[in-house]
């Protein structure tokens with residue numbers, strides 16, 4: 001078994017997932033980084049430059065077989081998993097009025113953003129419970145990357161909103177179920193973060209932010225989200241569980 005703690009980060013090739021993987025590498029974690037495409041993510045070499053051992057496990061989180069392979073890779077390479085970060089996610093392929101949304105788009109988004117993390121967490125949580133019995137001194141944590149879309153209506157991408165609302169409930173459920181094993185479960189709720197996912201709507205959000213959509217008038221950066229995950233990984237929230245941590249420039253505040 002590896003001596004350093006090990007984290008699985010899904011969707012770690014770019015954007016928020018990449019920043020989280022590098023933050024964890026800098027905090028002394030070894031990593032299993034995942035992405036859906038087959039090419040090696042540069043995150044692997046970047047994490048290694050920070051002193052981490054880093055394995056790449058390609059896989060589609062919406063597919064049971066790929067999730068099993070991801071966990072098997074972690075077991076065979078490291079023999080332990082101390083942290084799971086469910087970050088992989090997609091927006092809708094095309095914004096469509098919810099009165100016209102197809103079942104195909106709904107199934108795709110729910111499969112990747114909700115069903116995938118739900119059952120990956122189930123698999124990893126069962127393994128964490130086993131590990132906890134043998135190593136009660138070790139800390140185990142699960143972080144789900146949600147979104148302000150969990151509670152903000154965007155009728156042109158309803159299936160994305162529903163998927164993220166589901167992640168909020170999933171966080172509460174696993175936090176409740178795993179508390180007896182002292183496994184902390186958290187949701188990070190990012191606001192508008194500058195990544196490939198938001199590049200198509202950059203002009204729209206530039207304007208909204210400049211007009212005051214968020215009390216803190218700037219785009220979020222992947223590193224903003226990664227630092228919050230880092231605080232959890234360092235054990236700074238160890239008497240909390242089921243917590244939603246807003247990393248959104250204050251978007252969630254209601255203002256009058």
Ligand SMILES: NC(=O)c1ccc[n+]([C@@H]2O[C@H](COP(=O)([O-])OP(=O)(O)OC[C@H]3O[C@@H](n4cnc5c(N)ncnc54)[C@H](OP(=O)(O)O)[C@@H]3O)[C@@H](O)[C@H]2O)c1
Nearest residue numbers: 011012013015016035036037060061088089147193195197
């Ligand atoms: N950007 C924002 O403003 C924002 C705001 C709130 C929440 N979020 C959430 O934050 C998370 C990361 O978003 P991001 O902006 O960093 O996205 P991004 O830049 O588009 O990166 C998405 C990552 O997820 C991976 N991925 C996509 N589908 C996958 C699948 N089926 N199985 C495994 N990996 C898959 C991608 O892998 P490949 O490189 O192989 O395609 C990539 O690593 C998502 O859950 C998103 O919903 C983002």
